[in-house]
Amino acid sequence: MSERPLLLRNARLIDPAGGTDTRGALLIQDGVIADLGPNLATAPEGAEIVDCGGAALSPGLVDMRAFFGEPGAEHRETIRSGSLAAAAGGVTTVVCMPDTDPVIDDPAIVDYLLRRARDNSVVNLHPAAALTKGLRGQEMTEIGLLKLAGAVCFTDGARSVANARVMTRALTYARDFDALIVHHTEDPDLAGTGVMNAGEYCSRLGLSGRPAEAEAIMLERDVRLVRMTRSRYHAAIITCRDSIEIARRAKEAGLPFTCGTSINHLSFNETDIGDYRTFFKVSPPLRAEEDRQALAEALAEGLIDIVVSDHNPQDVEQKRQPFAESSDGALGLETMLSAGLRLVNAGHLSLPHLLRSLSTRPADLLGLPGGRLVRGAPADLVLFDPERPFVLDPRNLHSKSKNTPFDEARLEGVVLRTLVAGRTVYQ
Template sequence: MTSRPLLIANATLVDPVAGSEARGSLLIKDGLIADLGPNLNTAPDGAETLDARGKVLAPGLVDARAFLGEPGSEHRESIASGSQAAAAGGVTTVVCTPETNPAIDDPAIVDYLIRRARDTAVVNVHTAAAITKGLRGEEMTEIGLLKQAGAVCFTDGAKTISNARVFLRALTYARDYGALIVHHTEDPNLAGNGVMNSGEYASRLGLGGRPIEAETIVLERDARLVRMTGSRYHAAIITNRDSLEIARRAKDQGLPFSCGTSINHLSFNETDIGDYRTYFKLAPPLRSEEERLALAEALADGLIDIVVSDHNPQDVEQKRQPFAEAGDGALGIETMLSAGLRLVHAGHLGLPKLFRAMSTRPAELLGLPGGRLEKGQPADLVLFDPDEPWVLDKKTLRSKSKNTPFDEARLQGRVFRTFVAGKTVYEYA
């Protein structure tokens, strides 16, 4: 059965492609955007009408990097719980990383996850597949078969492929299949046992540091291998000005090179670790405030292509440990939009550019529908008030885990309704 058409009237429509914000209405029919614009004032016969009362209506977020637990780590997160958290945050499409048990390195596992998502998720869930078997960085997976099974990109998650010959071979095969390689750029030997950004602050805390060079050395190598192969390449999370310069040079050379950063790296810096707060222990680590501001500037001018949640739930036992021994990672998917709006309120960029990085551009890179306010596009939408203040209580999060760095943070911007294929999957009570 098809649902009744829905007219969302009196909304502020944000179009990331046109770079515009304008008052208007949008009509949803059969799961698609049927019409939109300032002159769309009357609902067709039999349609429902929702008065947005000036709230912002934009394409739903496309999160290209999130850990959803299945298979093997359902105690940390599941596709069902992760998709509920995504919907509450205005995220309508999620790409899960392959760091599961077993790793997503076989077409049968990809097929299982697609069916599992179809049965349990309330948002669109796609899967990334591993570049190397078991994420060990030694032997390539069957990229062609995995892509045919439905994998939308290839990554070893938070593990770096140190062997340049293996990575070159992966880029070459990916090029032949038109596949996107997504790489975590941090030399594990140079990072060593470091647990936070190298520098004065790490020394004052008595913690081992992970230098910026661990990131830039791998990124520079990767850029040169991309130049050799012409393969599509995406640096998963870059965190500093030197990496931004490498990315700029690669793009200026016309290479098929893109890069992203995480919402947590745009929101926090190393001093937020404070008195050894393990929710701020991330991989790659939080950098200085100067580096954070450089990331915000690069996002505004389009050098950084996308923003990801890097959603990485950890159970209590992993985070309730001394800082050096605690697990890396933090939640991000449910707070992704509200945190991004901090950049808007601070004047770093406007709403259309934020949504281009969080919705339109990731959809383009991954070859997925959505990310646009256009006729015929899927009605994957978020309706939110960018100005409404609220305080986050981690107990209310939909994620199974609660390791959020935003606990008790004052946020501005609340999601009121999320639509997937025109169906309401989240509504703020």
């Protein structure tokens, strides 16, 4: 690295891995954290010195679930625009989903994405490879070759593998390569053509529903298969109380099981759909308020390991449709941190705990460096003011699409600077 040393002083140093929250300074040299602490006052000759003014400094966020349009859907998001959106949200590492065109089910496509990311992304970008060929759920991909090419996990994105035999084979094969399978847990037959959470509110709107039981049934099946194969398994997004109890039993049994939820499901419930607001149409659907509260409690308890943005940009034509016909998806990269701070301000969990679910735990699951504020760790950092309020204006978003459910929402938590390997990529 040719960058000169950088000293960030007068900062609130938050290390989510250790749970510490102290005042001090942090020195960056050669792309890594060279030193930090309350007694660090001097910098090497020629270093750049930045006074943080008491703002919070933590490891950059690691988002395990985001859709980038390359290849095939560049009109929705490119690697360049998506990475700029990530940097603006304090996200320094992104895992992109495989549901592109063509699908990321071949080592050559993994290599292509890594080369495109090297040339166009301002943040660390890692591809997730498809679990089954063409995302069709019938034949598993070459997990070993894909992992060797650079895939960090295996998933069919927003599709579930309904065939239990195929799922068992994939889990068994993944175990031999210590590969992580990330699964969308929803029985496609029971979910059917539903467009929102099944229940009274759905009936009032005259829409078809997707019951929470579709999620719980698939998750229960997967837990039993994990118990049989002992393979590393991660439930991508759980959204209801039944799934939380299934996750609890899996963890109590000592299975290699983890789970996550999305910032959308922690922030909204089914009533936010209101008068058919398509920006709130996501997959899995938003659930009842009781489920949202249960998710927040499970996150605070540690049952839910990570929080993802589930960033899924859609163009205007796909969202300006009748609710039942519009595409699923909402933006999330630029609002994930500030939306998560709502939970901190409401007293549901501490700031280090929130950042652990947004950085340390996903980095650990993926086997990636980062997520820690310690000497020698990569200088992938976010400096933010957790108390500064703002009103979100979609026109200021860096994503090519503007389908954010936080349109004109009042939020707190402004990202001041994002650094990747010690280089400022957003300010």
